[in-house]
Amino acid sequence: MTDMCLPEAVLDIQIPFYDVDSMDIVWHGHYLKYFEDARCRLLDAIGYNYIAMRESGYGWPVVDVRLKYVDSARFNRRVRVVATLVEWQIRLKIQYRIIDLETDRLLTKGYTVQVAVSRATGEMCYATPPILEQKLRAYDQQRTREERV
Template identity: 50%
Template sequence: MRSRGVHSVQIAVEVPFFDVDMMQVVWHGHYVKYLEQARCALLAELGHDYPAMLASGYAWPVIDMQLRYVQPAVFGQHLTVRAELVEWESRLKIHYLITDAASGTRLTRASTVQVAVDIATREMQLVSPPAMRIAIERRLAELGALR
């Protein structure tokens, strides 16, 4: 298992007013939305996004999510959300880092784990389906990211 990712993407997020709670900080549940946006960008970059997953006959539910809140984000703050692919052979594991875009100050660290589930049978797969592995490995080879 890898502890460092093989490829990452970054997205920009400006905290909207409706994500802030009465304590004037981003409500904790909205960070999950920021992770999802970064994960979608990463999967698109890797050539196997959610429509491709669905077309291959597999759903990829999140089965584990961990977040560590270091400092709060506030209304109007510009954030950088980085998603980094760590594993894809038997499950999809992604690490995340949310930072202040201007200062680079760390705000949140997170990780998610997703597994393939056959849509027809609803059975969890013990290895990632070939369509996912092939697409990701092809793209990583193009990027020179495979070691």
């Protein structure tokens, strides 16, 4: 699966009032919420969302998060959150970019890392569960078919 196209999801958000502080700037913790929303869209796209993970016998807790605040997201502005799966062997590493749609300026970037944990034993898995590889292979085959059309 080394030549696989990297799964990506895009989510556009209009910054709501309840996410900003008194300066009309998004409170720093809400960026993680935007990451999560884009990550859920990405997992839906590959057919392995949190419900499918649970049903397949695995939990995938986030074990590492990194954020780099480049500029501020502001009330009522439209932003685009892009989530890209960049690693899937042994762990899921998803990179994120939040971009102001009016200026095309990068506002925030970062990544999350998740690991597979067996729901039956509670033990961390040190290999990629076969179900994830199957889902990624199916996603890649679908994308390849779509590109040929």
